[in-house]
Amino acid sequence: xxxxxxxxxxxxxxxxxxxxxxxxxxxxxxxxxxxxxxxxxxxxxxxxxxxxxxxxxxxxxxxxxxxxxxxxxxxxxxxxxxxxxxxxxxxxxxxxxxxxxxxxxxxxxxxxxxxxxxxxxxxxxxxxxxxxxxxxxxxxxxxxxxxxxxxxxxxxxxxxxxxxxxxxxxxxxxxxxxxxxxxxxxxxxxxxxxxxxxxxxxxxxxxxxxxxxxxxxxxxxxxxxxxxxxxxxxxxxxxxxxxxxxxxxxxxxxxxxxxxxxxxxxxxxxxxxxxxxxxxxxxxxxx
Amino acid sequence: xxxxxxxxxxxxxxxxxxxxxxxxxxxxxxxxxxxxxxxxxxxxxxxxxxxxxxxxxxxxxxxxxxxxxxxxxxxxxxxxxxxxxxxxxxxxxxxxxxxxxxxxxxxxxxxxxxxxxxxxxxxxxxxxxxxxxxxxxxxxxxxxxxxxxxxxxxxxxxxxxxxxxxxxxxxxxxxxxxxxxxxxxxxxxxxxxxxxxxxxxxxxxxxxxxxxxxxxxxxxxxxxxxxxxxxxxxxxxxxxxxxxxxxxxxxxxxxxxxxxxxxxx
Numbered sequence: 001x002x003x004x005x006x007x008x009x010x011x012x013x014x015x016x017x018x019x020x021x022x023x024x025x026x027x028x029x030x031x032x033x034x035x036x037x038x039x040x041x042x043x044x045x046x047x048x049x050x051x052x053x054x055x056x057x058x059x060x061x062x063x064x065x066x067x068x069x070x071x072x073x074x075x076x077x078x079x080x081x082x083x084x085x086x087x088x089x090x091x092x093x094x095x096x097x098x099x100x101x102x103x104x105x106x107x108x109x110x111x112x113x114x115x116x117x118x119x120x121x122x123x124x125x126x127x128x129x130x131x132x133x134x135x136x137x138x139x140x141x142x143x144x145x146x147x148x149x150x151x152x153x154x155x156x157x158x159x160x161x162x163x164x165x166x167x168x169x170x171x172x173x174x175x176x177x178x179x180x181x182x183x184x185x186x187x188x189x190x191x192x193x194x195x196x197x198x199x200x201x202x203x204x205x206x207x208x209x210x211x212x213x214x215x216x217x218x219x220x221x222x223x224x225x226x227x228x229x230x231x232x233x234x235x236x237x238x239x240x241x242x243x244x245x246x247x248x249x250x251x252x253x254x255x256x257x258x259x260x261x262x263x264x265x266x267x268x269x270x271x272x273x274x275x276x277x278x279x280x281x282x283x284x285x286x287x
Numbered sequence: 288x289x290x291x292x293x294x295x296x297x298x299x300x301x302x303x304x305x306x307x308x309x310x311x312x313x314x315x316x317x318x319x320x321x322x323x324x325x326x327x328x329x330x331x332x333x334x335x336x337x338x339x340x341x342x343x344x345x346x347x348x349x350x351x352x353x354x355x356x357x358x359x360x361x362x363x364x365x366x367x368x369x370x371x372x373x374x375x376x377x378x379x380x381x382x383x384x385x386x387x388x389x390x391x392x393x394x395x396x397x398x399x400x401x402x403x404x405x406x407x408x409x410x411x412x413x414x415x416x417x418x419x420x421x422x423x424x425x426x427x428x429x430x431x432x433x434x435x436x437x438x439x440x441x442x443x444x445x446x447x448x449x450x451x452x453x454x455x456x457x458x459x460x461x462x463x464x465x466x467x468x469x470x471x472x473x474x475x476x477x478x479x480x481x482x483x484x485x486x487x488x489x490x491x492x493x494x495x496x497x498x499x500x501x502x503x504x505x506x507x508x509x510x511x512x513x514x515x516x517x518x519x520x521x522x523x524x525x526x527x528x529x530x531x532x533x534x535x536x537x538x539x540x541x542x543x544x545x546x547x548x549x550x551x552x
Contacts, residue, residue: 004377005378007379014366022392025403026400030399098541102533111528112489118309129326218393218394224397250402267399
């Protein structure tokens with residue numbers, strides 16, 4: 001049981017100051033920009049909610065948002081079941097466990113722009129391993145820079161490559177925490193593999209899978225560097241995800257007002273969907 | 288061999304393919320890369336690595352990255368330890384709200400903050416220093432470190448604290464000589480995560496630096512645009528960025544699964 005102690009604030013203060021410095025000041029800057037118009041020279045004019053209305057009505061924003069949701073949906077629907085399946089088939093003890101875990105975690109420790117560059121080299125049509133294999137061995141006409149479908153398949157495969165291990169590691173951590181006695185009991189009862197999964201393994205993995213889904217949602221929804229390096233949003237605008245579009249508006253066109261308004265809408269959507277996931281997934285615990 | 292061990296083997300094979308391709312390419316000559324497909328380097332060359340290790344603008348990129356990543360890990364762990372202790376042991380006004388607010392900072396896309404961060408750190412005179420990047424990365428690393436450490440601390444029974452106080456330990460002495468050693472696996476895991484996320488994040492690092500503290504990523508972009516497309520050099524630089532990650536992961540190999548579950552299994 002925790003004790004009531006207001007002095008605990010002194011322990012939290014350094015964290016609060018550092019994070020607030022990094023979070024609140026830039027956030028206020030964004031809020032400032034989002035309600036003003038500027039023509040340079042540090043001259044600002046009050047604009048109210050004009051930028052918000054403009055962004056919410058803009059076709060371009062709707063298209064980018066749609067692509068973003070499609071991307072995140074594909075990521076979750078592929079990575080979560082795949083991660084669970086791999087975790088289930090992993091050895092539980094012995095020499096190979098750390099070897100598997102280290103090798104699986106490796107992609108997550110590669111800087112994100114290197115991941116993009118690596119997949120770019122890997123997918124080059126004539127001189128990349130993947131591109132060469134698809135074009136010259138399987139005879140599929142594959143060129144990521146020309147064909148939107150190929151570009152989409154490539155960025156999704158890249159993300160599966162990059163982040164499925166996170167789900168594997170989380171699910172695996174949940175699995176190894178199940179005592180052997182549970183499995184023995186299931187064996188005595190003559191439970192099928194499916195019921196072992198459904199009634200023993202899945203409930204035990206629930207809390208870690210909640211973390212996995214939340215992390216994968218937030219990170220795939222905010223993804224920027226890897227697809228930007230890999231496709232640059234192209235061909236055309238076909239892989240321009242929300243953050244890529246945002247950076248184009250903010251730094252490419254220097255439209256600070258609309259970019260700031262878009263940032264806030266973007267952040268609000270991420271917060272809302274994360275909260276929704278969290279509430280839905282932990283609802284049973286409350287009852 | 289069991290049939291089901293085929294799944295992890297195939298998966299690891301899939302993970303290693305692009306990495307193999309990057310490493311193989313780093314040992315090829317530019318001519319060989321551009322002239323066509325070859326599965327193994329035909330004329331094995333270390334040219335790209337020699338360039339990186341002899342040109343200061345290349346190897347300083349690595350040194351800069353390692354400096355700000357280490358600095359960030361130190362700051363994050365140092366401030367997160369007492370805060371995580373407070374969250375795991377005490378109830379105080381606004382504790383739940385504060386904890387949730389800390390976690391929301393992981394949800395803010397870095398792309399949103401790039402420009403305001405540039406203005407903020409220019410205003411306080413830290414632009415283009417290692418400290419600027421280390422402090423900026425605290426935005427997502429401190430909440431993560433607090434979260435992980437709180438998970439590990441929750442597993443330590445409160446009786447440990449009480450016994451120490453009965454034995455006449457002062458709080459700082461108890462915290463440093465008993466409590467931290469007890470959760471050293473958690474500290475290791477938290478440090479690993481701080482290192483990892485600071486090492487892989489490059490958008491903010493690139494925005495906050497120009498020359499003196501430029502990370503390796505920025506150097507790589509320069510090569511890609513200015514000197515044609517020197518794929519061999521790019522591949523060698525990429526290969527070298529994998530090595531620090533591989534080293535730190537080796538140290539936490541036994542805690543890695545529990546660590547990724549944030550100590551919550």
